[in-house]
Amino acid sequence: MTDIPRDILIRAANADMQAFEQVYKAVSGFVYSVALRITNNTADAEEVTQDVFLKIYRNLKNFQFKSSFKTWAYRITVNTAINKYRTVSKEKKRMVNYDDTIEAGNTIADTGASFIEREDAEKAVASLLNALNSDQRACIILKEIEGLSYKEISETLKININTVRSRLKRARLALLGRAESAGVPYELQKN
Amino acid sequence: MNCKKIRDLITTDYIDLQLSVALQRQIREHLKGCGQCRKFEQALRQAAVEPFKMAQEIKPPDFVWERIREGIEAEEAETEGLFLGLWDYLRGFLNRRRPVFALSTALAAFITVAVVINISLGSRKAVNSYFQEQGEFLSGLAVDTGSNPATNQADLGTSIEEYFL
Numbered sequence: 001m002t003d004i005p006r007d008i009l010i011r012a013a014n015a016d017m018q019a020f021e022q023v024y025k026a027v028s029g030f031v032y033s034v035a036l037r038i039t040n041n042t043a044d045a046e047e048v049t050q051d052v053f054l055k056i057y058r059n060l061k062n063f064q065f066k067s068s069f070k071t072w073a074y075r076i077t078v079n080t081a082i083n084k085y086r087t088v089s090k091e092k093k094r095m096v097n098y099d100d101t102i103e104a105g106n107t108i109a110d111t112g113a114s115f116i117e118r119e120d121a122e123k124a125v126a127s128l129l130n131a132l133n134s135d136q137r138a139c140i141i142l143k144e145i146e147g148l149s150y151k152e153i154s155e156t157l158k159i160n161i162n163t164v165r166s167r168l169k170r171a172r173l174a175l176l177g178r179a180e181s182a183g184v185p186y187e188l189q190k191n
Numbered sequence: 192m193n194c195k196k197i198r199d200l201i202t203t204d205y206i207d208l209q210l211s212v213a214l215q216r217q218i219r220e221h222l223k224g225c226g227q228c229r230k231f232e233q234a235l236r237q238a239a240v241e242p243f244k245m246a247q248e249i250k251p252p253d254f255v256w257e258r259i260r261e262g263i264e265a266e267e268a269e270t271e272g273l274f275l276g277l278w279d280y281l282r283g284f285l286n287r288r289r290p291v292f293a294l295s296t297a298l299a300a301f302i303t304v305a306v307v308i309n310i311s312l313g314s315r316k317a318v319n320s321y322f323q324e325q326g327e328f329l330s331g332l333a334v335d336t337g338s339n340p341a342t343n344q345a346d347l348g349t350s351i352e353e354y355f356l
Contacts, residue, residue, distance in 0.1 A: 015267075017260070024256055032251035046258075049251050053259045054266070121245030128242055143207065144243035150209060169202045172239040179238035 004069055013060040024053060030146060031077045037129055037141050038081035044088060048081045055080070067155065074142065074156040082134045131178050136171035139164060194228055197221050201232050206240060 004026050011019035031052050036045035055076050063072060125145075129137050142148045142156060154161045197218055204210045205218050222229045 017263070020263075021256070021260075024259065028256070029248040029250050032255070033247075033249045036249055037246075046251060046255050049255050050258050050262060054262050057259075057263055058266075121242070122247065122249075124242050125246045128239075140243070144240065145246045150207070165203045168207075169199070172202050172206075172235060175239035176235050179234070 006065070009060065009063070009069060012057075013063065020057060023056070027073050028053075031073065034074070034077050034141055034146070035081040035084075037125070037145070038078070038134060038137055039085045039088065040126060040130060041088070044084050045081075048077070048084050051084075052077050052080050071152060071155050074146070074148070074152075075158070078138050078142070078156060082138060085134050128175055128178075131174060132171050136167050136174070139167040140171045143168060192217070192221065194225060197225070197228050198231055201228070202235065205232075206236065 004023055008019050008022050012023050028049065032045055032049045035048035035052070036042065039045050039048060052073075056073065063069070129140065132140060138157060139153060142153045143150075148156065150161050150164050153159075153164045157164070159167075200210065200214070200218060205215065208215070210218070222232060
C-alpha cells in the first residue's frame with residue numbers, strides 16, 4: 001500500500017471528492033483484496049469495500065494521525081470483512097469461491113506472470129485460506145500477502161503480539177497438516 | 192535447545208525473520224545437523240509460506256467506486272434534507288402558532304397590568320388606613336388633654352409617674 005500524502009487526507013476529510021478519489025485509488029486494491037480473501041465471495045467483497053470507504057469518508061475528519069493511515073485502513077477493512085464473513089456464515093448463505101473473480105471482470109495487477117499462472121496461484125491461495133478460521137486467515141493475509149510486521153498486525157487487529165504469533169503458528173501448522181493429508185510427505189509431530 | 196523448541200521458533204519467528212541474529216544463526220546451525228527439523232522447515236515453507244508469494248493485489252470493479260460516490264452523495268443529500276426538513280418544520284410551526292403566541296402575549300400583558308394595578312391599589316389602601324389610624328390617635332390625644340385633667344391624671348397609672356408629675 002502506497003503512503004498517501006497528509007494534505008490529500010486532510011482535503012478528503014474536508015469532503016473534497018477529488019482528494020477522496022485519490023485515497024480510493026491508492027488503497028482500494030488492498031481493501032478489495034483483503035476483503036475478497038477473508039469473505040471468499042466477490043459480492044461480499046464489493047459490499048465490504050463500499051462499506052469500508054463510506055466508513056473512511058465519515059470518520060476521516062476524526063482521524064488524529066496518531067496511528068498511520070495504513071494501519072487504520074487495514075483495521076477497518078479486516079474488521080468489516082470478518083464481520084461480514086461471520087454474518088454470512090451464520091446465515092448459511094451459499095458461498096461462491098472467488099475462482100470466479102477473474103471471470104467477473106476483476107483485474108489482477110500485472111506482474112509479468114501468465115494469466116493461467118496467476119489464476120492458478122489465486123485458486124491455490126483461496127483454497128489455502130479456506131482451510132483457516134477467520135482470525136487465522138486475517139493474520140496470514142496481513143503477514144504473507146500484505147507483508148505487515150508482527151507489531152503492525154497486533155496494532156491492526158488490536159491483539160497482543162503473542163496472540164499474533166500463536167495465530168500464525170496454528171494457521172501454518174493447519175496448512176502443513178492439510179498438505180500432509182493431501183499427500184505431501186512429512187512426519188509432522190515426530191521428535 | 193531441543194527439536195520441539197526449534198520447530199516452534201521455525202513456525203513463526205525464524206520464518207518471519209523476527210529473531211535476533213544470534214538465535215537465527217543458532218537455528219541455522221541446528222538445521223544443518225538435524226534432518227527431521229530441516230525437513231519440517233522445508234515442508235512448512237512449501238505448504239504455508241511459498242503459495243502466498245504468488246498472490247496478487249486484486250482491484251475492485253469500476254462500479255464499486257461509482258456506488259461509493261453515489262452512497263456519499265446520498266448521505267450528504269439526506270443530511271442536507273434533514274436540516275432543510277427541520278427548518279421547514281420549525282418555520283411551519285412558528286407560522287401555525289402565531290395566533291396562539293399573540294393570544295398568549297396579550298394574556299400575559301393583561302395579567303401583568305392587572306397585577307401591577309392590584310399592587311398599587313393595595314398599597315394605597317394600606318397607606319390610607321395608616322394615616323387614618325394615626326389621625327384618629329392624635330385627635331384622641333388632643334381631646335383627652337384639653338377636656339379633663341383629673342381624668343388625665345388618674346389615667347397616668349403608677350405611683351412613680353404621680354411622683355414625678
